[in-house]
Amino acid sequence: MRVPWHRAFSAPGVLFAGLGFAALLAPFMTIAANRIVAGDGIRAWDMAPDYATWPGLAAVLVGLLLGLPERLALVRLGGAVQGLCGLVLLLSIGGPALLEGAGTNARVSPALGFWCLLGIFLLLVADALVRMAPGPPARAGLLALAVGALAAVLGSGVLSDLSVLQEYASRREAFLAAAWRHLGLAFGSLALAAVIGFPLGILCHRAANLRAATLPVLSFLQTIPSLAMFGLMIPVLSWVGRTVPGAEAAGIAGIGFAPAFLALVLYALLPIVGNTVAGLAATPPAAREAARGMGMTPGQRLWRVELPLGLPVILTGLRIVLVQNIGLAVIAGLIGGGGFGTFVFQGLNQTATDLILLGALPTVALALTAALFMDILVDLTRPAQEARHD
Amino acid sequence: MTAAALRVAMLAVLLALVIRPHWFEPVFAPLAPAGGPVIYDRASLLSLSLNHLGLVLAASVTATLVAVGLAVLVTRPAGAAFRPLARSVANMGQTFPPVAVLALAVPSLGFGSGPTLVALFLYGLLPILENAITGLTNLPRATMEAARGIGLSRGQRLMRVEIPLALPVILTGIRLSVVIALGTATIGSTVAARTLGEVIIAGLLTSNTALVLQGGLIVGLFAVLIHDAMLQIETRLLRGGRI
Incomplete structure (x- = not known):
């Protein structure tokens, strides 16, 4: 034709x-x-x-x-x-x-x-x-x-003449340390938030009054601008470091890794808890009725029906957190928490564009890769008939 | 009732912090290092707040106009070829960390309010665009048929039916965008924009927790109250029965 x-x-x-x-x-x-x-x-x-x-x-x-x-x-x-x-x-x-x-x-x-x-x-x-x-x-x-x-x-080194890669070459070890620290902040806080958030989400799904109390607090936390949140963690954790025995020895102090990590965990809770609740609530009533009719206990219903059916929504929550954490971990560079943010802010201070790029480009690449990867994972867990509806 | 009281209390604290910062001297004094300033004194907190909000307002208004305009364009037959692309740009663009967008704007635009404004605008565009496209594509078919049936022209359908129906989703996008803009504007002070982030950064640089707390509280309260106010507007509009 x-x-x-x-x-x-x-x-x-x-x-x-x-x-x-x-x-x-x-x-x-x-x-x-x-x-x-x-x-x-x-x-x-x-x-x-x-x-x-x-x-x-x-x-x-x-x-x-x-x-x-x-x-x-x-x-x-x-x-x-x-x-x-x-x-x-x-x-x-x-x-x-x-x-x-x-x-x-x-x-x-x-x-x-x-x-x-x-x-x-x-x-x-x-x-x-x-x-x-x-x-x-x-x-x-x-x-x-x-x-x-x-x-x-x-x-391969074909681009090694570029200025940003020369910055890399002159601080290869610092770069690798920053990369590990960045990943540690992003994934570590995701893991801790998941350990807290999933049970909390399941409890919130069961108990309406807990849900009504928890979700507004978490969304309140999410609203606080990142720099303010990171800053507010400093007095809190330096107080903990001073007063709780053993905390200082464990590396908990006002600046550095701990406040950045805690801030990221707090930001991560809303998407995890919120999406767990939404995912569990999205179970079709027919499926829930059928499970009850088969004589499943509430525990069995949760593990065999509600969680598998809610998995795409729950994983979407994890995607949001992962991408958000990778980006927010840059701010850790301002409070001595390390990560790629160190280069970004050093570069801004020295007006050295390539140093800014050395911090910003890997962060962007990492966030994009994480988003694409999690999108694939979400689609894999989606039931076949729904997967193509976009 | 309690929510209303909490709101009023937070607003009162915020206004006092911004307009009469010296009232809080006894509160912050234990946190300041010996000899360091207890209250930020290099600029008036009021002028920083106004500057901060001004940047966010300017960026958000422009971002809203451009984003809704683009969304209308790609949901018309003539622009339909660009819709999948606009969707993936909006989706993937939001994975760019705001700090990175801000930092990447500096080499081309220099320091100051300029790069901050551009970063706020670009970044604020995406959630609104995404939501506006969603809102304008998922319209109830029966309503659209009825609008066509009573003889409304394309322009009339857009202004009287499509936009009002999509409004709640668009407003949610605007709210997300404003909250992100408030946070990104705070980080803007690392590239020398005059925003409230300046207070926090000054505190971080001189290990003066009093300043960090002060700046953090002001920015946090602004964000929470503005978010809350916009949420109220959304629910009013939804409940008002006009939609």
């Missing part, structure tokens, strides 16, 4: 192709005399002599054009991936070429054009994937591939 010509093109694809061509005109990389001063922007084709940038440019341009056909989502996906490869290629050629003869302290970084094109290609990937609607296993595979590809690119 013939398709009218204007229907043959994907509207987002046309928009992104236009934006992408415009972004190519913007500076693709900057070169600066050292890590603090502002750099000069260089366009992609001016970065290296002798046509060295042409393969990368071609990959980007063709990638944008492949985003156009409406019907061929797989082609659009392939085009976007090819475009991303082109961007990496351009960075890996532009970096050494710009640094040649530019002085020992010179730094090269990706500039506006690169970031815009990166955003555009990621949006093209997202748009193509929404059209293709892959199931949870396929999405898990794609996520693993994406994480693996990113690790391979970073590990």
Whole structure:
């Protein structure tokens, strides 16, 4: 069947192709005399002599054009991936070429054009994937591939000339320590909040008056701005550290890990308790009646009927907490709690952009990965007939 | 009754903390280090509060207008091709940590209120967009048919039927967005925006718990009271029978 010509093109694809061509005109990389001063922007084709940038440019341009056909989502996906490869290629050629003869302290970084094109290609990937609607296993595979590809690119050293990776190289150990601390804060507080929150949620589900007392308090806590919450934990925990015997020896003090951890636990409670209650309450009345008719005890009903049926909603609560915790753990950097926030705030103090990026980019990547992973998990636990209703 | 009394009490404490901070000197004095200020004295708390709320208001109003506009656009036939994309952008964009958005705005926009405003706007856009799209797509089919049947034009259907029906969901998005904006504006003082976060940061830098507590209390009370007020407006609107 013939398709009218204007229907043959994907509207987002046309928009992104236009934006992408415009972004190519913007500076693709900057070169600066050292890590603090502002750099000069260089366009992609001016970065290296002798046509060295042409393969990368071609990959980007063709990638944008492949985003156009409406019907061929797989082609659009392939085009976007090819475009991303082109961007990496351009960075890996532009970096050494710009640094040649530019002085020992010179730094090269990706500039506006690169970031815009990166955003555009990621949006093209997202748009193509929404059209293709892959199931949870396929999405898990794609996520693993994406994480693996990113690790391979970073590990291979082709981008090691970039300023942000030089910051990494000069503080590799601090970075790893911060990463572990960040993960410890985010996942540790999630675990503790789950240990408290699930039983509390189950109790709240059973007892209406407990529910009426608990949920408003938790939502009150959730409303308190993060910096205020982290700050308010300081006097509380320094008091605990001073007065409770043994607390100080256990590392509980006004600043550092403990107040950050506690603040994260408090923030995590509302989504966990709230979603546990909502998940358990969402059991269809028919299923509950049937379970009762079969002579199940309340305990059996909980474990065999209500929890399995409520699992997607409960896991959604965990997704909210995980993403939220990964982001909020950055604030720990302000109260000596470590994590990626240390670099962010150091960078802000020194106006060292690359140091800010060294803290912010892993946080963003971690939050995105966690969100995509948990989305897959939620869909896996959803009954088959519901899974595709979006 | 007790809830109302609690609200009035919190409001009174908040106003006193902001307008007459010196009344609280005896309360905070034990927490301040020897010789350190008990009450934040580098700027008036009132001006910081007004600045803070002004930033949030400006960002939230713009974010609401743009987000509802975009949601209307992608729920019309002409913009339908962008709806899945808008949805995934709104969904995935919210996983970006507010602090990271703020920090990433600095290299391109410099320090001060500018990057804070942009970060507040961008970040505030997403919950409203997500909720507005949900609200405008899940309209009862019978009502839409009836609106078409009585001869309302597209514009009339949008303004008189679709937006009013979607309003509760949109308001929830706005409330979420404002609460996040209040918190993000607090962190904005790490990039030199003049907000209440300044008081907390000053306390953290000089290990002065009095200032940390003071700033934390003011910001916390503002957030809780504003959240509560918006929730009240939502329930009134829902109960008012107009919807």
